[in-house]
Amino acid sequence: MEKYIKNIPHETPISLLDEVVYQPGQIVSKTLAQNQHHSVTLFAFDKGEEISTHASDGDAMVICLDGQGEITIDGKKHVLNAGETIVMPAKKPHAVYAKEQFKMLLTVIFPLNR
Numbered sequence: 001m002e003k004y005i006k007n008i009p010h011e012t013p014i015s016l017l018d019e020v021v022y023q024p025g026q027i028v029s030k031t032l033a034q035n036q037h038h039s040v041t042l043f044a045f046d047k048g049e050e051i052s053t054h055a056s057d058g059d060a061m062v063i064c065l066d067g068q069g070e071i072t073i074d075g076k077k078h079v080l081n082a083g084e085t086i087v088m089p090a091k092k093p094h095a096v097y098a099k100e101q102f103k104m105l106l107t108v109i110f111p112l113n114r
Contacts (some may be wrong), residue, residue: 005033005040017065020044022101027051039108045069045098053095058110060088067102071095080104 003010007030008019020028020042027049033040038058045067053072062071064080071078072095073088079099080086088094090111096104 007032016042016105017103020103022046022103025049037110037112039106039110041106043096043102043104043106045096045102045104047098047100047102050097051095053093055091055093056088056108057090058108059090060094060106060108062086062088062096063105063107065103065105068099069102069104070097070099072097 008014020030022028022044023046025046027046028044030042031039032042042065062069062080063085064082066082068082069080071080071086071088073086074092074094078086
């Protein structure tokens with residue numbers, strides 16, 4: 001049977017926090033699902049690491065799992081703490097910066113006519 005969600009166990013409770021590990025000076029990522037319509041990825045950012053400003057064709061939702069991140073959307077900065085979420089709208093420039101070590105789950109939903 002085909003698995004649509006990969007790289008994590010099925011039918012077993014897990015902690016998403018344990019699925020990506022902080023590495024000094026790095027951003028660690030683990031793709032859980034990806035196709036032309038969506039992308040679901042776990043990230044662990046060491047303090048001070050960032051994904052520079054870019055735009056996406058899809059809406060991107062960040063769920064902060066641990067630590068504190070700074071999400072910049074169209075030039076406006078937002079601080080995200082564990083348990084909080086924010087949506088970065090399609091086509092708007094955005095960036096992610098780890099104010100401290102920061103883990104997040106990123107879900108991007110792309111348009112159907114992509």
